[in-house]
Amino acid sequence: MMKTLQLLVASASAATPFARSAGAIAFADPSSKSSLARMTTSSYSSSSSPAARGRALASCPTVPLRDGTAHPIVGFGTYKVGFVPASASSAVDGPLRPASDCVGDALRVGYRFLECAEFYGNEAEVGKAIEASGIARDELFLCSKVWTTTIERGEDAIRAQLDKSEWEWGIAYHAPRSTRSLFSRRCRYHRDENNPRLRRAMTALADLGTNYVDLYLIHWPVPGKHVDAYKTLEKLQREGKIRNIGVSNYAVEDYKELLDGGIESKPAVNQIEINPFLYRKNTIAYFRGEGVVLQSYRSLRDGKAMDHPSLSKIGAAHSKSPAQILGRWCVQHGFVYTPKSVKVERMVENSQVFDFELSEAEMEELDGLTTAEALDAFQTLYRKCVNRDTTKDGTMEGVKMDITVD
Ligand SMILES: NC(=O)c1ccc[n+]([C@@H]2O[C@H](COP(=O)([O-])OP(=O)(O)OC[C@H]3O[C@@H](n4cnc5c(N)ncnc54)[C@H](OP(=O)(O)O)[C@@H]3O)[C@@H](O)[C@H]2O)c1
Numbered sequence: 001m002m003k004t005l006q007l008l009v010a011s012a013s014a015a016t017p018f019a020r021s022a023g024a025i026a027f028a029d030p031s032s033k034s035s036l037a038r039m040t041t042s043s044y045s046s047s048s049s050p051a052a053r054g055r056a057l058a059s060c061p062t063v064p065l066r067d068g069t070a071h072p073i074v075g076f077g078t079y080k081v082g083f084v085p086a087s088a089s090s091a092v093d094g095p096l097r098p099a100s101d102c103v104g105d106a107l108r109v110g111y112r113f114l115e116c117a118e119f120y121g122n123e124a125e126v127g128k129a130i131e132a133s134g135i136a137r138d139e140l141f142l143c144s145k146v147w148t149t150t151i152e153r154g155e156d157a158i159r160a161q162l163d164k165s166e167w168e169w170g171i172a173y174h175a176p177r178s179t180r181s182l183f184s185r186r187c188r189y190h191r192d193e194n195n196p197r198l199r200r201a202m203t204a205l206a207d208l209g210t211n212y213v214d215l216y217l218i219h220w221p222v223p224g225k226h227v228d229a230y231k232t233l234e235k236l237q238r239e240g241k242i243r244n245i246g247v248s249n250y251a252v253e254d255y256k257e258l259l260d261g262g263i264e265s266k267p268a269v270n271q272i273e274i275n276p277f278l279y280r281k282n283t284i285a286y287f288r289g290e291g292v293v294l295q296s297y298r299s300l301r302d303g304k305a306m307d308h309p310s311l312s313k314i315g316a317a318h319s320k321s322p323a324q325i326l327g328r329w330c331v332q333h334g335f336v337y338t339p340k341s342v343k344v345e346r347m348v349e350n351s352q353v354f355d356f357e358l359s360e361a362e363m364e365e366l367d368g369l370t371t372a373e374a375l376d377a378f379q380t381l382y383r384k385c386v387n388r389d390t391t392k393d394g395t396m397e398g399v400k401m402d403i404t405v406d
Pocket residue numbers: 076077078079080115116219248249271272296297298299300301302303304306321323324338339340341342343346349350
């Protein structure tokens with residue numbers, strides 16, 4: 001079995017699933033049929049401009065963020081990889097593979113954008129996988145999110161969390177190769193939070209200005225707290241620790257509250273659930289109009305819709321799996337696609353979405369699968385989650401009861 005997997009990974013690397021279609025997707029009209037045709041080949045450059053930095057991710061098509069940063073359109077989702085948070089809505093069947101093994105597989109398969117979060121409880125393991133991979137920091141695109149509990153506690157807690165995330169990812173990879181072993185030792189000290197040497201080491205590394213995340217998101221718009229949290233992220237961006245700021249699970253009304261709250265720069269992305277079974281066209285159109293890139297989460301509908309007849313039919317027409325149809329729908333619409341799997345063969349399968357195109361009729365069929373019940377369920381989940389894990393959990397305190405749902 002292991003040998004089969006190794007062969008699969010080796011052949012995946014050789015064929016580099018993303019390689020056939022490297023380049024940037026023009027974002028002006030991302031849903032247009034010709035988006036794919038407009039992908040262009042790009043090459044690596046060590047220049048430090050945001051656009052050039054993005055070219056280090058040459059093997060995956062990208063979408064431009066508002067500052068020109070090239071954001072890979074496919075990433076590896078790390079939720080419930082190696083660890084299931086206590087307040088997760090559903091469990092995972094069977095024993096968990098260590099997150100470092102899963103992320104290591106994802107990196108070997110070719111994923112370079114890792115979609116992470118404080119909440120996922122596995123960033124130290126993600127860091128181990130990065131460290132073991134030997135992949136240079138500027139070839140990776142690291143996104144993380146600050147959780148509701150930390151947002152509620154305010155600026156100091158957010159600062160401490162970001163420092164921790166960056167450390168756990170292995171700051172060693174921000175440093176020149178010659179200093180890596182020193183940094184690795186310090187990383188190990190730092191993982192023991194009670195070790196006083198650890199804090200000194202962190203300061204030393206911060207002083208080098210080498211620790212940053214490519215994208216940092218507010219995980220949920222915690223009522224009464226999220227605007228201040230965003231302003232803290234703006235400070236951290238000015239300090240060089242965050243390249244781009246984004247939000248997640250923001251309704252149109254949360255976004256307007258942010259703008260009215262006096263923030264300095266609009267978010268680069270909004271990460272929300274997007275798949276054919278939860279396709280909120282008005283919300284998506286609004287954010288696109290604001291120049292906010294949509295990152296899709298649960299792009300595979302959490303694996304729970306794979307036997308839908310439309311997916312089977314369209315899959316059969318293209319000799320593709322239902323998961324690949326969902327992935328293709330996502331990237332063909334220009335949404336960032338973040339499939340999660342702990343199985344290497346599925347990591348490969350999920351990445352292979354650039355060698356076919358869905359017809360207009362197929363896209364329309366998939367676009368029409370969202371039901372009124374699904375929109376209702378989304379609204380219920382939104383109301384429950386904005387206060388989740390905070391001192392207001394279980395209450396509707398501050399929760400917006402009238403958001404744009406569709
Ligand atoms: N911002 C937020 O609030 C938020 C919320 C949820 C998720 N996210 C992010 O989005 C990422 C993706 O979402 P998600 O993990 O919730 O769900 P997802 O990617 O839509 O689906 C994951 C599920 O599908 C299964 N699966 C994966 N590939 C498959 C395939 N080819 N065929 C059949 N089943 C397959 C996985 O099982 P196996 O692992 O066993 O293969 C897993 O059960 C997360 O990992 C996280 O990074 C963000």
